[in-house]
Amino acid sequence: MATQQLTCDNADCNFASDGKCVEGYEIRECPHMESLSLDDIPEAEESRTPLVKPETTIALASGEALDRVDTSLLQRRNVSRSIGLIGPNDAGKTSLIAGVFDLFQMGAQAGAQFAGSSTLIGFERVCHLARVVSQISVPHTERTSRGAEPTFFHLDVHQEQIGLISVFISDRSGEDYLAANDQISQADQFFEIRRADCITLLVNGAQLADSKLRHEVKATTPQIVDALIEAGAIRRGCRLAIVLTKKDSVMASTNRDRVERDFDGLVASISRAHSASLGEVKSFVVAASPKETEHVTKGEGVADLLLYWLQPNIPVASISVGEFPEFERMIDLLTDTEGWK
Amino acid sequence: MTGERHISIMGLPSSGKTTFLAALWHMIRETGANTELSFDQLSEGNYEHLNALARRWRFGLIQQRTQVSGARAVTMRLKDTDGRKAEVSFPDLPGEDFSHMWERRELDKGMLETLKAPLVVLMINGDTIRMPAWVAEWTTLAKKMGSKPANKEIVEWKAEVAPTQVKVVDLLQMLMSGDLKIGGRRLALLISAWDKVEGEGLTPAQVLQSKLPLLNQYLQSGRDPWTWEVWGISAQGGQYEDPDKDENFAETEKLRDLERASDRIKVIEEACISSDITKPLKWLIG
Numbered sequence: 001m002a003t004q005q006l007t008c009d010n011a012d013c014n015f016a017s018d019g020k021c022v023e024g025y026e027i028r029e030c031p032h033m034e035s036l037s038l039d040d041i042p043e044a045e046e047s048r049t050p051l052v053k054p055e056t057t058i059a060l061a062s063g064e065a066l067d068r069v070d071t072s073l074l075q076r077r078n079v080s081r082s083i084g085l086i087g088p089n090d091a092g093k094t095s096l097i098a099g100v101f102d103l104f105q106m107g108a109q110a111g112a113q114f115a116g117s118s119t120l121i122g123f124e125r126v127c128h129l130a131r132v133v134s135q136i137s138v139p140h141t142e143r144t145s146r147g148a149e150p151t152f153f154h155l156d157v158h159q160e161q162i163g164l165i166s167v168f169i170s171d172r173s174g175e176d177y178l179a180a181n182d183q184i185s186q187a188d189q190f191f192e193i194r195r196a197d198c199i200t201l202l203v204n205g206a207q208l209a210d211s212k213l214r215h216e217v218k219a220t221t222p223q224i225v226d227a228l229i230e231a232g233a234i235r236r237g238c239r240l241a242i243v244l245t246k247k248d249s250v251m252a253s254t255n256r257d258r259v260e261r262d263f264d265g266l267v268a269s270i271s272r273a274h275s276a277s278l279g280e281v282k283s284f285v286v287a288a289s290p291k292e293t294e295h296v297t298k299g300e301g302v303a304d305l306l307l308y309w310l311q312p313n314i315p316v317a318s319i320s321v322g323e324f325p326e327f328e329r330m331i332d333l334l335t336d337t338e339g340w341k
Numbered sequence: 342m343t344g345e346r347h348i349s350i351m352g353l354p355s356s357g358k359t360t361f362l363a364a365l366w367h368m369i370r371e372t373g374a375n376t377e378l379s380f381d382q383l384s385e386g387n388y389e390h391l392n393a394l395a396r397r398w399r400f401g402l403i404q405q406r407t408q409v410s411g412a413r414a415v416t417m418r419l420k421d422t423d424g425r426k427a428e429v430s431f432p433d434l435p436g437e438d439f440s441h442m443w444e445r446r447e448l449d450k451g452m453l454e455t456l457k458a459p460l461v462v463l464m465i466n467g468d469t470i471r472m473p474a475w476v477a478e479w480t481t482l483a484k485k486m487g488s489k490p491a492n493k494e495i496v497e498w499k500a501e502v503a504p505t506q507v508k509v510v511d512l513l514q515m516l517m518s519g520d521l522k523i524g525g526r527r528l529a530l531l532i533s534a535w536d537k538v539e540g541e542g543l544t545p546a547q548v549l550q551s552k553l554p555l556l557n558q559y560l561q562s563g564r565d566p567w568t569w570e571v572w573g574i575s576a577q578g579g580q581y582e583d584p585d586k587d588e589n590f591a592e593t594e595k596l597r598d599l600e601r602a603s604d605r606i607k608v609i610e611e612a613c614i615s616s617d618i619t620k621p622l623k624w625l626i627g
Contacts, residue, residue, distance in 0.1 A: 130477070
């Protein structure tokens with residue numbers, strides 16, 4: 001109920017101070033007396049309850065790289081392949097992700113067509129620093145944050161005889177994978193590796209060409225695989241793609257023959273050590289985001305890797321224990337590559 | 342082909358949506374025009390907007406940017422050569438509304454009905470397609486030409502700098518998901534400003550394949566249920582003048598000299614060229 005106060009509109013009346021009517025009326029009978037409702041007094045600005053505006057917009061999907069939950073939901077929609085990208089930091093994981101998307105920007109790849117993606121904003125973000133529009137002078141990709149949950153990039157790919165396959169490529173910091181070398185229990189958190197159909201291990205070609213860094217690369221790269229298998233993080237029969245990245249840096253190096261030998265040695269030793277656990281082991285050489293295109297073409301080797309990702313896994317029962325998985329020597333991969341000679 | 346048909350005209354800013362509407366409204370009312378769809382009768386609606394667009398188009402003046410405050414509903418009663426009638430409505434939405442869908446990832450509720458139309462005209466300006474260009478290739482080219490790349494301040498990523506084909510693919514994906522999902526739709530893809538593109542000697546399908554390969558793959562793949570066709574279209578036939586800049590072009594004058602105003606229009610379907618701007622709409626309506 002509104003509380004009421006009395007006020008007098010006669011300027012000569014002192015009712016407000018002495019409570020008496022200057023004209024001698026009973027207060028209730030005075031014609032100058034007005035009642036003032038508290039409801040009439042505007043409330044202070046700050047105490048006003050803010051008006052709730054009706055929602056006028058509808059939120060659309062963010063287009064960013066997906067989290068674990070959204071990836072699981074999408075994986076139920078089509079036949080899918082999960083790709084676990086592993087490798088030390090600066091091995092070129094994000095560049096490879098950008099390189100796969102950029103390939104489709106140029107056209108279909110060996111019969112594989114882009115059919116859609118829920119992560120176009122995410123792809124565009126990672127592609128930016130290799131594009132002229134960024135005004136950067138040397139292509140670059142942002143480093144994935146250490147300790148952050150992995151994210152997934154999504155591509156739907158259509159092949160004439162096969163149909164539609166959804167590819168999900170995981171992106172986690174290389175430092176996190178290296179940490180599994182120090183403490184094997186770290187590997188427990190790598191759910192993206194456990195669910196992968198194809199693990200893709202990246203070997204930094206630029207570092208392998210560098211005399212100071214090559215032994216570190218040769219030592220730590222197989223150790224990551226050792227730790228993941230030891231921890232049971234890689235499922236039995238999983239295919240392994242071992243990818244030499246930054247082919248442009250290798251080509252520009254005077255040590256490229258040595259890089260070939262080192263890389264072939266790495267692939268052979270991983271194959272030998274884990275033949276009982278892994279399915280096929282295959283090696284690739286890529287220039288996903290080269291600094292220049294004098295000796296390589298942009299995206300060289302990436303289409304072959306993509307086609308490999310799209311292949312189905314061999315059923316576990318048909319993997320014969322104790323037999324070496326197949327792998328190709330790097331020199332075999334390069335025999336038809338003019339630029340390497 | 343009877344009843345009410347809603348056609349949504351979509352496209353990023355400056356893709357030629359309003360010019361298309363202007364040329365269409367002129368042509369279906371032009372005496373003696375031979376078109377697959379023709380004007381049937383006026384309805385109760387207000388034709389002031391359409392008449393103003395057509396008048397400007399006839400003068401050879403560029404259209405003013407569509408106001409950014411909401412859609413203007415435009416309705417035309419059309420009939421085909423067999424006399425079957427349809428009322429076709431085209432909301433004239435500003436291109437900014439579509440670019441905001443890509444950049445801000447949100448949609449004004451007022452657009453919902455428009456964007457749920459089962460028949461879609463998507464316009465892409467063939468003269469302003471932004472294609473991705475890579476630093477690595479430019480660096481090599483610059484090196485060969487003996488020039489050093491200039492040291493410029495790095496431009497931070499923002500959604501608006503994305504290639505045209507990425508934006509358009511996402512726009513089409515949005516129409517096939519969430520609140521906008523209505524099932525299969527028909528899509529007339531019009532590559533506008535064809536007078537600027539035709540010098541390359543490509544068909545519309547070849548332009549789609551060479552300049553918008555990501556979009557071409559997306560549509561060809563059939564992941565989303567689009568029934569689609571591609572046309573090249575020049576709704577002006579050449580350069581129009583901007584009265585605010587006091588422009589006077591010989592090319593515009595030449596267009597004005599044509600016998601019929603509709604002779605300016607070029608519609609390209611594979612190797613066939615005509616001036617019948619209603620062809621894509623007839624295909625959409627069926």
